[in-house]
Every structure is written in C-alpha cells, then in structure tokens.
Amino acid sequence: MTEPHDKHRGWTAAKLVIPAGLRFTSLRLRLVVVFALVALTAAVSASGIAYWLNREAVLTRTQDSALSDFQQEMQNRAAVLPEHPTQGELQHAANLMADSSQHFSVLLIGTDENGREVVGNSDLDAFTVADVPRSLRDAVTEKQPVTENNKHAYHLYWQRTTQDDTPYLVGGAKVDGGPTGYMLKSLEPEAKDLNSLAWSLGIATALALIGSALLAQAAATTVLKPVHRLGVAARRLGEGKLDTRLRVSGTDELAELSRTFNKTAENLEKKVADMTSRDESSRRFVADMSHELRTPLTAITAVTEVLEEELDAETGSVDPMIEPAVRLVVSETRRLNDLVENLMEVTRFDAGTARLVVDTVDIADQITACIDARAWLDAVELDAERGNLVRLDPRRLDVILANLIGNALKHGGSPVRVSVTTTEPHEGAELVIAVRDHGPGIPEDVLPHVFDRFYKASASRPRSEGSGLGLSIALENAHVHGGEITAANSPDGGAVFTLRLPVDAAPLPGSGDGEGDDDAPGAATDAKDSQEGGVAK
Structure with a gap:
C-alpha cells in the first residue's frame, strides 16, 4: 500500500519580520508583543495539531469505509464472474458494485475468450485506466507467492491523488483467476469539511490573539501603574524633593519595592539633612574663624609694616642677624592675611551671598x-x-x-x-x-x-x-x-x-x-x- 505526498490546504503561520532599526523602548509595548507572540505560538500550535488529527481521522474513516465496501463488492460481484467475461458482464458487475453506500466509481478489466482485454465501467468514460497511477496498477497486478503467512496471491492497494484540485481515493484489487477491479472515490466533501475546520481554527486563533493582546494590555496597566509611580517618585527624589514617598498597598513584589523605596528615601533624607547641617556648621565655622582672625591680623599686619619700614630704612636699625626672620614674618603675615580674605570670599560663594x-x-x-x-x-x-x-x-x-x-x-x-x-x-x-x-x-x-x-x-x-x-x-x-x-x-x-x-x-x-x-x-x-x-x- 503506497501513499504519495498529497497537497492539503490549511492555516500556515506567516513569518513575523521586524525591521532591524526598530527598537521597543516601551515596557508596555514589549509586554503586549510578548503576550501576543506567546498566544499566537500556542494558538497556531494547538490549531495545527487539532487540524492534523481531525484530518487524519476524517480521511482514515472515509478511506477505510470505501475500501471495505469495495473489497466486499469485489468478493460478491467480481469473484462470481466467469474466467473470460464479456464486456456486458463486466459492465453489469461494475454498475452493481458502484451502487453502494460509498458512491464510488468502478472499473473492471478482464480478458474474453479470444484473449482481448475487455473493460466494464460504471461511469462510462469518466473513470479510465489512465486515472489509475502506474505504481498502483503494478502493485495490484503483481502476483505474490502464497505462503503460510500470505494466504492470497493478490492484495488490495490504495492511493490518494489530486486531479484538477480535487482530492480522490483510488483503490485496486484482483481476483485470482478473474478480472482486476479499481475504484475511484471523490474526497471533495471531506476536503470542504476540513477547510471549514481550518477556517474555524484560524478564526479561533485570531480571537485568541486579540484576547491575549487585551489581556496583555490589562496586565501591563496593572503592573506598570506602580512602576510608573515609582519612576515619578524617583524623578522627584532626583530633583531634590527628599520628602517624596510612595503609597504602599498589597503584599506583592511591587509593594515590597515601594516599601524599600520609601525606606531608602527616608534614610537619604536623614543623611542629606545631617550633611547639610554639618556643611552649614562648617561654613559658619570658617566664616566666624575668618572674621575673628581679622582683628589680630590687623594688629599683626600693622606691626609687620613697621618692621618692613625699618628694614627698608637707611639707618639700619634692625640687627642683620634677625633681618631674615623679620622678612619671613612679614611675608608669612601677608600670606596669612590673603588666605583669610580668600576664605571669607569662598564662604560668601558657598553661602550664595x-x-x-x-x-x-x-x-x-x-x-x-x-x-x-x-x-x-x-x-x-x-x-x-x-x-x-x-x-x-x-x-x-x-x-x-x-x-x-x-x-x-x-x-x-x-x-x-x-x-x-x-x-x-x-x-x-x-x-x-x-x-x-x-x-x-x-x-x-x-x-x-x-x-x-x-x-x-x-x-x-x-x-x-x-x-x-x-x-x-x-x-x-x-x-x-x-x-x-x-x-x-x-x-x-x-x-x-x-x-x-x-x-x-x-x-x-x-x-x-x-x-x-x-x-x-x-x-x-x-x-x-x-x-x-x-x-x-
């Protein structure tokens, strides 16, 4: 029994091509796309499996019924014909065999007493030997040795073919010492049923895809609302609004994340407040210290100016042994005075005044x-x-x-x-x-x-x-x-x-x-x- 590859029509999943330059930057869009792809894959897989199983079940049931009837008719009608039947006898037997519940066409081929081939056709010229595949004819007419495991010299063979886009089932058998018979049954009703099934599964797949997109949208809204609120709160925190807090509800992971954010913001606010306080104290200390140093520095500067005038005077009243020390005191006093002035200026910049x-x-x-x-x-x-x-x-x-x-x-x-x-x-x-x-x-x-x-x-x-x-x-x-x-x-x-x-x-x-x-x-x-x-x- 041989069965070549037959063409069947159904739903095929088109390849989804995404441009290389497209980038999904929205989490909502990514969730919807992932949900849709998962739903599409699941729906197409389920529909494909359902279609294949139903197709095999329908075709096998129709095929088995037709072949069983044909085999029974061959035993009841063709086997009782004489060894060399006439064309009329073959035609009459073919008509009787075709008049069964399976409604198939019958072709009987035998030889008359003169050794000429005679043909009996239930549908006149609608079903001829040319409609039977060569491989099927060779298999039907091939005589096999009768053994303990093989009780019959000839067997029933079948094959599915397509003619003018219409699927057919072709079967053949030979009576030992009698005519050879072929049957042709149209599978068009079954093909229509399968196409209807394919359309139904396709519509179901489309509805599943739409439903998954709506479900993804709803899930994204539920999940992303807290994420959006967290993003807004983090942005406000980055802008310096350290009193920002999130409203926490529930016990899921997002609620735990919100609690962690609130705790982090609270700790950050405390640390920033502490650092600000210390910074203000430090600036106050520098400013106060600079102001306090100005009074003694003013007196020291006046003394150093006098000493410098004595150094530059022609009288030479300063002992040459201490002259380097006096010049160092003058230089360092001036340097200290400038440093205090610079610190006061820096303090004003830091204070924004x-x-x-x-x-x-x-x-x-x-x-x-x-x-x-x-x-x-x-x-x-x-x-x-x-x-x-x-x-x-x-x-x-x-x-x-x-x-x-x-x-x-x-x-x-x-x-x-x-x-x-x-x-x-x-x-x-x-x-x-x-x-x-x-x-x-x-x-x-x-x-x-x-x-x-x-x-x-x-x-x-x-x-x-x-x-x-x-x-x-x-x-x-x-x-x-x-x-x-x-x-x-x-x-x-x-x-x-x-x-x-x-x-x-x-x-x-x-x-x-x-x-x-x-x-x-x-x-x-x-x-x-x-x-x-x-x-x-």
Missing part, C-alpha cells in the same frame, strides 16, 4: 588698570580695542584677571598675551578674554583639577606662596556673572585660560546692584597679593 555691583566699563581700560596696578606692563602684551563697553562688576573682573595673569606669569613665564574679542550678537554677545603664556603647558592629568580648591599640581611644593584658592575664586566670580573659565594647552605651546562673560551681566537672583560686600577683598592689591591662590601648572 556674593553680589554683583554692575557698571559700564571700557574693557581695554579695565585690563590696563589691572596690569598697571600690579606693575606688569612690561611682562604682558594686551590685544584689545578701546571703546568696547561692557556691563559687569569691575572689582570681580579685576580679581579674575589678577589671578589668571598672575598665575600665567608665575608658572608660565613672560611674555603673557591677553587678547579680547566679542562674539556676534546673534551668538549671544559674549566677551571672550584669552590669557596665554609661553610656559611648558599644563599636564593632561592636571587639567581637570586646575580650578579645584587647594589643588596644587606639585606635591613636592605644598608650601608654595599660593593657597590653591585663586583660580577657584576666579571661576566663582565668572559664574556670578553668568560666565565660564576654561583651561587648555595651546598647540603652539603654553597654557591658555579663556574667560567668557556676557557683555551685559545682569545681577543673579538674590543679588543686587547695591554696594559691594563690606568684607570683600579689594581689587587694588599689589603684585604679590594678586598671585595668591594661583594653581601651579
């Missing part, structure tokens, strides 16, 4: 005054056009320039070039001041730290004249103006500090155009004072 006193100035005149006050005219080259008016705080600009130029002279060497440009109004109208020296430049590992407080590039010089606050104070003064300072190395050698300020520096919120800080260090410092705090490059 630094104020701008805005005035309209000629930037070229302002830079010239800064250089002239510190006797740097011979060491600094100025490239600035006069008549370039800007609105800023002259005192704070003087502090910035004194630190940048003094730092360049101290660590880069002369000549120091100061160039001034102004960007176009449509670019934001910025004042750009570049201070370049001709030194060895700043090491790459030092560049990110040049504006850090108390940072010194050389650990071997911890007691250099600078305090490590100058560039930090310069940067803070730039920030008060709404500007910025950057440090880099020039391709032609040397370091370049670039100051960018708006040409019209409006006072920051909380600062006024009133008088400057009473305790602020003045701009008119001498050359040595202006270099205090410079960072070694």
